[in-house]
Structures are given as C-alpha cells and as structure tokens.
Amino acid sequence: MSLRTLPLLVLNMGGEMLYILDQRLRAQHETDDKTQRGGWSEDDRKRVLNDIVRSMFSKAFMEELMKPQGLYSQRALRCVLTRLAHTSIMRLNPASMDRLYDLMMMAFKYQLLLCPRPRDLLLITCNHVDAVRDMVKDSPCLINQINDAQRQILEMYTPLSDGELQFIRQTLLSLFQDVHVRVSIFLKEKIQNPDGRFVLPTSGPVPHGSDVPGLIRWFNSRGREVRRREFPSGGCYCSSLREGSFDVAGDRVTRLGTNMYCTTSSEDTRTSDSSKNTCKTKQQASVHPNPLAKEELNLLAKLMGGMEVWNLASADGGVKVNLFLSEQEEDDGGISSGGDEPAFGVINIQATQDHQVNTELTRIAEELLVQQDQPELPSNKGDDLLAMMDEL
Amino acid sequence: MAKMYHKEKSIQIKSSASALYNNLSVLRIAPRCLTYFTVVHANVVNMVSASWDGLNYSHRQLQSKEGNVATSSSLIMQAAWCVLPSRDLLVLTSQKGIQMYESDGSIMVYWHALDTPETPTAQAVFARGIAAVRDKYICVGVSSGSVLVFDVPSKGSNITLSEVLEEHTEPITDMASECSGSMECIADLVSADDSGTLCVWKSGGDFQLLNKIPGFDTSCSSVKLWKGTVIAGYGTGQIRLYEGVTGILHAEVNAHARWIYSLDIAPFTGLLLSAAEDSLVRVWHLTISPETNNVEIEHLYNECVTDSQICGAKFCDGDGYAFAVTGYDLSEIIRYTQA
Numbered sequence: 001m002s003l004r005t006l007p008l009l010v011l012n013m014g015g016e017m018l019y020i021l022d023q024r025l026r027a028q029h030e031t032d033d034k035t036q037r038g039g040w041s042e043d044d045r046k047r048v049l050n051d052i053v054r055s056m057f058s059k060a061f062m063e064e065l066m067k068p069q070g071l072y073s074q075r076a077l078r079c080v081l082t083r084l085a086h087t088s089i090m091r092l093n094p095a096s097m098d099r100l101y102d103l104m105m106m107a108f109k110y111q112l113l114l115c116p117r118p119r120d121l122l123l124i125t126c127n128h129v130d131a132v133r134d135m136v137k138d139s140p141c142l143i144n145q146i147n148d149a150q151r152q153i154l155e156m157y158t159p160l161s162d163g164e165l166q167f168i169r170q171t172l173l174s175l176f177q178d179v180h181v182r183v184s185i186f187l188k189e190k191i192q193n194p195d196g197r198f199v200l201p202t203s204g205p206v207p208h209g210s211d212v213p214g215l216i217r218w219f220n221s222r223g224r225e226v227r228r229r230e231f232p233s234g235g236c237y238c239s240s241l242r243e244g245s246f247d248v249a250g251d252r253v254t255r256l257g258t259n260m261y262c263t264t265s266s267e268d269t270r271t272s273d274s275s276k277n278t279c280k281t282k283q284q285a286s287v288h289p290n291p292l293a294k295e296e297l298n299l300l301a302k303l304m305g306g307m308e309v310w311n312l313a314s315a316d317g318g319v320k321v322n323l324f325l326s327e328q329e330e331d332d333g334g335i336s337s338g339g340d341e342p343a344f345g346v347i348n349i350q351a352t353q354d355h356q357v358n359t360e361l362t363r364i365a366e367e368l369l370v371q372q373d374q375p376e377l378p379s380n381k382g383d384d385l386l387a388m389m390d391e392l
Numbered sequence: 393m394a395k396m397y398h399k400e401k402s403i404q405i406k407s408s409a410s411a412l413y414n415n416l417s418v419l420r421i422a423p424r425c426l427t428y429f430t431v432v433h434a435n436v437v438n439m440v441s442a443s444w445d446g447l448n449y450s451h452r453q454l455q456s457k458e459g460n461v462a463t464s465s466s467l468i469m470q471a472a473w474c475v476l477p478s479r480d481l482l483v484l485t486s487q488k489g490i491q492m493y494e495s496d497g498s499i500m501v502y503w504h505a506l507d508t509p510e511t512p513t514a515q516a517v518f519a520r521g522i523a524a525v526r527d528k529y530i531c532v533g534v535s536s537g538s539v540l541v542f543d544v545p546s547k548g549s550n551i552t553l554s555e556v557l558e559e560h561t562e563p564i565t566d567m568a569s570e571c572s573g574s575m576e577c578i579a580d581l582v583s584a585d586d587s588g589t590l591c592v593w594k595s596g597g598d599f600q601l602l603n604k605i606p607g608f609d610t611s612c613s614s615v616k617l618w619k620g621t622v623i624a625g626y627g628t629g630q631i632r633l634y635e636g637v638t639g640i641l642h643a644e645v646n647a648h649a650r651w652i653y654s655l656d657i658a659p660f661t662g663l664l665l666s667a668a669e670d671s672l673v674r675v676w677h678l679t680i681s682p683e684t685n686n687v688e689i690e691h692l693y694n695e696c697v698t699d700s701q702i703c704g705a706k707f708c709d710g711d712g713y714a715f716a717v718t719g720y721d722l723s724e725i726i727r728y729t730q731a
Contacts, residue, residue, distance in 0.1 A: 001467050001487070003516050068514040113701065117627070117651070162627050163563065163586025163611035166651065167516070173411040174434060174467070177721055193699065197721070200671055200699045202649075209610075210628045211646040213670075216689060218643050231691035234672055237649050 001171035002164075003068035007153055008125055009077060009172065010065055012111065012257065014056050014084060015128025016104040021085070022049060022135060023261040044089075046138070051088035053136050057145045066156060071171055102181045109176040110191065111256045113198055116207035116240075118165035120254055122157050123244040126150070127257030130249070150248050158246055185260065203236035208243045396675065396693040397715070398731045402724040403440055406451055407433040409703055409718040412469060413520075413613045414566055414654050416704025416718045416725070419473040419480060419495060427708055428495070429725055430471045430482070431718050435464060437471045437484055439497050440725070452497050456486040459505060464488065467518075474524030478546035483530060485519035490532050490540070492551065501549040504542075506534065521567040525581050525595045529554075533564025539583050539591075541599060557599055562586040565613050571659045572619045578602065579636040582622050584612035590622055592636045605639045614655040616664075619680055621687045623664060625652035631666060633678075633687050642686050648672060654705040658712030664689070665715055667705035671697050673717055697726060 025045040055061060072080070078101050085092060085100075092100065111124050129150050136142040157165070180196025191199050206212055214233040220226050244253035409415050409431045419428040425444040430437050437454040454471075458464035466488040473495060474481045480495035492502040508517050519540075521533030530542045530551075537560035543552050562585040570577045579602055580595040588607020594600040605622070614625040621642070622634040629648035634641055648668035656665040657678070664676040675693040680686070700719030708714040714729040 001516060001518075003514055161562070161586055161609065161611070163565065166611065166627065167563075170411045173720060177410065177434070178408055180721075197699055200701065202671055202696060206629070206649045210649060211630070213629060213646050213649050215646045216643060216691070217645075219641050221638075221640050223641065232694065233649075234674075234694035234696055235649060235670065 001071060001174065002168045003070060004156070004160075004168055005071050005171050005175075006069060007062075007065045007156070008121065008168065009072065009108075009175075010056070010080065010084075011125050011153070012108050012128050013077070013081060013104045014052075015125075015132055015257070016107045017081060017085065017100065018049060018052060018132055018135065019259045019261050020100060020103055021052075021090075023259075025049075048088040048090045049135050050139060050142060052084055053132055053142055054145070055087035056084055056132075057142070057149045059145075059148070062149045062152060066152065071175060074175065077175075103183060105176060105179055106181050106183050106186065106192075107260070109173075109179060110186065110198055112169060112172055112176070113200065114256055115169065116205075116254070117209065118162055118169045120207070120244070120256070121165060121169055122154070122246060123252040123254050124257035125153065126244075126246070126250075127252050127254070129153075130252070131257075131259050147248055154246060154248065189260075202234070204238070206237050206240050208240045210240060212237045212239060395731055397695060397728040400714075400727040400729055401446065402726050403429065403442055403449060403716075404724050405429075405431050405433075405438040405440060406453060406723075407436065407438060408721050408723045410434055411701065411703055411720040414470060414472070414704060416654065416706050416716060417472040417482075418706045418708050418716060419475070419482075420709055421495075428473070429716060430473075431704065431725065432468045432471050435467055435486075437468060437497075439482075441496075454482075454484065454491075454493065454497050456484065456488065457491050457500070457503055458486075458488045469518050469520040470522055472522040474522065474530045474544075476524050476530075476544060477527055479544075481524075481530065481544065483522045483532065485522060485532055487516070487518045490519050492530070492542075502542075502551040504540070504553065518563075521564040521583065523567040523569045523581060525569045529595055531567055531569075531581060531583075533560075533567055533583060533585075535563040537561045537564060537585060539564065539567070554597075555599060557583075557591075557593070557601075559583075559591045559601055559604060560585040560589060562589065565611060566615045568615050568617045570617045570620070571657055573659060574619060577620045579617065579620055582615050582617045582636060584615040584624060586611045588612045588624075588626060590615065590624060590634065592622065592639075602637050603639045605634055613652055616655050616657045618657045618659060618662070618678065619687075621678070621680075623655060623657065623678070625655045625666060625668075627651045629668060629670070631655070633689060635686075643689050645676075645689065647674060650701075653701075653703045656706045656715070658707045658710055660710045661712050663692075663707065663712030665705050665707055665712070667702040667717060669701040671700050671702065673697065673702060673705050673715070675712070675715075695728060 025048065081101065082097055115121050115124060129146060133143055133146045182196050183192060186192035187194070193199060213235070214230050216229050216231065217225050218227040241253050245251055410433050412432055415432050417430045421428065427442050427444070429440045429442065435456040439452040439454060441450045456464045456466040456468045458466045466486045468484055468486045471482065471484045474483055482493040482495055482497055484491040489503060489505040491500055493500050506517055506519060516535060518535045519532050523531045525531055528544050530544055532540045532542070534540060539557040540553055541555040541557065543554040560583065565584050565586055567581065567583045569581050570579060578594060579592045581593040583591045588610045590605040590612065591601060592603040594602055611627040612624045613627060616623040617636060620636050622636045624632050624634065629646065629650055629652060631645040631647045631652070632641060633643040647666055648670050650669035652666060652668045654667045662678040664678050665673065666676065667673045673695045674691065677690045677692050679688045681688050697717055697719055700722055702717055702719050704718040706716055708716055714727060717726045
C-alpha cells in the first residue's frame, strides 16, 4: 500500500514504548523495595530513556526511516522496536517484550481508529514527539535532535493531500487488523469493550473541516441557496474544535497520542498532580484479580506487579528487567504463555522469509546496540535471557 | 420514526473486511435464487454465495496475482462485479494489476499488469475504481489518475485495452456508470479522484469528456450516476448532487460526521444508501422533480452499526428492499431488510 508508513509507525509506537517504560521505571523507583538487589535510581531511568531517544531520533536512523518503502510486517516492526529498546542499558526478556509490544500496538490502533480525520495522525505523532522531548528536557543535544527529526517529518507529511493521508491510515489499519488484545487500562476507562473492540463514540466535535450532520441545502443554477431542511442525525455532534498546530511546537488540541499512563483518573479524588500517586493507585487496582484473567492478557497488571530489576556487579552493566509476576515463570526461562491461548491473532502478510529483518534499518540499529553493549557480563540466569533476545 | 429496516441474520466471512473504500460488492442471480457477496481482506477476496432461503452458503477465496509469482502479497484495493448484457465479470484491482474472472470466481479470464517503476518512488502504484459501461466496456482507474477502458467481447477471454483516458491527475477513488437503465441519458460514466474532481464521460469507440467538475481538495471516495445526476460522497462527510452534463450543484448534504466510504443506489426506486466511518448507514430517497427536472433528496432512515467503521454498504436488489454492510475488522456481512 502506502510507501510512507514507517516513520509514523516507529515514532508513534516508539513514543508509546517510552511512555510505558518511563512509567514502569518510575513505579519501580517509588516502591523502594528493600528486598530487591540493588535499586533503580532516577539516574538509571533517565539514562535508559536518553539512550533510547538518542537512537530513535539519530540522523542516520531517521534518514533510513524516511526512505519510501513498503509496510513492515509485525515481525520486522517488532524487531526494530526491540533493538531500539536495547540500545539502552536495559534488557527486556522476550515475554516482557511481547507484552510491551501488545500494549504499544493496541494504543496506536486506538489512536488510528479514533483519529477524527487522517491529517490528525500528524498531530498524534507530534503529541508523542512533544512528550518525548519533555522526557529528555535536561539534554539540549537530544532536544536539537528531536526538533530536527520533527521538522523533517512535518516537511514530509504536511504537503500530502487528505486522500493520501487516508491511504497511509488505511495501510496502517491493515497492519493492526484482527488484533484485539484486551488491555486493562482501556477496559477500565471504557474505551475498549470486553471483546477487545474499541468503543467508537457517535458524539462529540466533528473533525476540523467537516460540518455537523443533519442539514440538506438546495441551490439554484447560479449557486445561490434556495432552500434548506434538517434531518435527524442519529448522533450527538457539535462543531469542530479549532485546528491543532502543525509546527514543531504548538497546541495540538487533540488528546490522542498523549501519555495516558500518567493522567489522573476521573474517579481518583486525590488532586495531587504528581504522577507518583496515580501510578500507585493503578498498582493497587491491579492486585484485584480480573475474572477473565485466565483468558486474556492482563498486560498492565503483569507490568505493574512484576517488574523486578537487578543491577549487575559492574556499575555500568546492562540492567535486566523482568516484567513477570512470579519466580516460577522466571524459572521457566521467560517463556510466555503464548502457547496456551493467544488472546489475539497477528496477521503475517508475508508467508516467505522476512527479508526486512535484515534491512539497512535494523543494521544501523544493531550498530547502535553494539556500541552500548558491555563486553563482559557476569554469568547468571540473565545470560539465558540475553541469548534468547538475540534470536529475535 | 418507525423502523424502516430490521436486522437479519449476518453472513460470516472467512476473514475480516479491510479499511478500503467501497469494500462490498453484491451480485443478484435471480434465475438461481442466489446472491453473491465479495469483501476484500488484504491480498484476498472473500466470496460468499447465499441462497435466498437462507439455508445454503458457500465460500470461495480469490488471491491477488503478481506476474509469474506463485503466491502474491500484493494488496487488493477493490473487487466488484461488472454487469454487461451478455455476461457478468468479477474484477479485482490491486497494487500490481487488474484481474477479471467469470462471475462465480471460478476462472480468471484476463490479467492486466500495471506499469510499476523499477525503484520505489514515494507515490504508490495501484488500480482502484471499477465500472461496467453500456454494452461492452469495463473501465478501471489507476493511481496516476488514468482511466483504462477495456473492450469486452460477449464471451471468451479476448479482452483488450482499447483506450486510456487522461484527465485526472490524482489517484482515482471510484467510478460509476449510469444505472437507471434509461437510454436517454447522455452521460454514461463518472470518475472521481482524491482531489474531489469529477469527470463525466460519454462512452463509445472514443470516450468523450462531457464535463469536468472541480473538487475542493476534498477526496471523493464514492460516486454514483443515476438519471444523469452525479451523487458524490466526500471525506468531509458531505454528499453532493450534481447535474452531470452541466456540472450544476443542485444539493449539498451534511450527511456524516466522518469520511464517507460507500454509496449505492437502488435504480428502480431511487433509494440512496450512504455509509461512513462514523458507524452510520443512512437511507435517502432521490426523485426527479417533473416541473424543474431537478433532483430532490429526502432523508428516510438511519442505522447505527455500533463501534464499527463501515467500509462497504450495498443494496441487495434493484428496489432497495434489502441492504448489506461491512465494517473494518468485522468478519461478517450484516444484512437488513425492510420491515
């Protein structure tokens, strides 16, 4: 389909990934569990985020992303995003990466579906980029990198027609077709139904450039309106909001693409604006068992409860992150429960070997990974996980 | 408002509908009491044959073709039946070319490969927009804006490309031929593109451009031609009614809150069906006023397909007694009949 999908995929899903990692690393820091070996400091968190952002917005990587190319398969895309995550000192085991990826996918699918008009996809991308810029605001060098990349993206996409942008959106929707992973934060916020499908409201402001449905107007041959009549629209719409900004900085107006993991829920009576309390609230909420947990991937509960982190002997060693709940699952070598009942099906459009895994893009990302790798790691069960990650 | 239509039993399809304009085609075969449906999913067309008594369903899947490659991942943009006096053909348009099958999908009778550049440019190449015109033409649109005119014999596979119409400069979105059956209408075909430009044509050995109606940089995703009136559905959710030959705008409807994906006309009664990403299907009534000879439009009915972005909606018969709907990610064809 469209040959311009990759930058939007990587920036939006990469953005979601950073939101989740940031929130998890903050939560870990705040639980302050003295039984953990070592700790997970504020500096560690910032370092992880900075490293990933540096790779994601590097000139070479962005250049490769922006070349016209076909839609990546789920497998190839996941490979790229995994490599990006591993350009930091953090290591995720395969099961954690699975679940992280599911969460990223469903978040972006939601944004694609709810996107009022195709052009708003650029505003959603800008929301992600704006938030990432804020995460690394202490680093002027990274901010410059991000600004350059954002400028390039806007230059590439803003001139496209609405029809072309819709075509890009349709191509992206085809990648996420038939993916219905249930995510507890979405279920709780009532934006996802129990069957995994998203709620599409028939109310609210119409997209910018559209009119509220319900009016028929007749014109004479000179173009003058001669009659008008209303009809029941079956929804509850109001006029569109003002248009969001397509500049490097500005008010995007839409909330899609902003960080949903750090907003205070409407039921939360605590008005503290610190993200700490919100994270704790969600942590407690996830302890209560979800009756459908056996059949569904309760991503957020697992992410919440089981982030176990340990530092290696050397101060600069790679930090492994296990998102599992229990020691038992960890001993299984990080095999996910995917064998039992996958709660979703992923479409593999390519039946033959995935050549995209070996593209220039992943090669560059790999190079970045190698630079960050520590030469020696003490042998422990973490080695098995690392070996498995390399096979991805 | 009394319910004009009620929901019938859905038809399950083998895979879900993709988010593509006009993603449902219906062919009614009265002599065999069957109706065929097609729904596109990625590189596959799901075809279902449903008996009118609701007891028998049979399924078939057609793959996209790509030159001499055995299995193709080339994505299909549209599938539609073309009804000609002597034969019906099923036409598939994809990123690689145009395939034409016998109406039951059993045999491919023709393949036309699109010119694709050696190295990928930023502009994607694909075919989209299908219409059967008069006695023997099948017209197909291309992403460059060209309209390919194929000459179809009454039987056999000796189909030839007879003409290429170059008026549009933006990708073709949809095409429609005059469906009222009236021989008095001058205009035979309308083509629409991503900028909203509409071209009105008269068919023949050489197709003649009767009118070019400019767009307002709003994509026209679905178009119909009935009794000389062009009915166009846009990305803004508007429907516009133009007089084809003169280009005069007669009516404008703020019909939907999101991008319109499908329009259809029941030619015998003038019922119009519109469907959009806003989950709504609307039924309208078109009439030609005898005094002014202008088209009148009246809203009749709404149906909400909850939590679905509709991508296809078609009447199942010429009177509009029943219609069918597909939605992105849905693995069923939802049907409604008049109460």
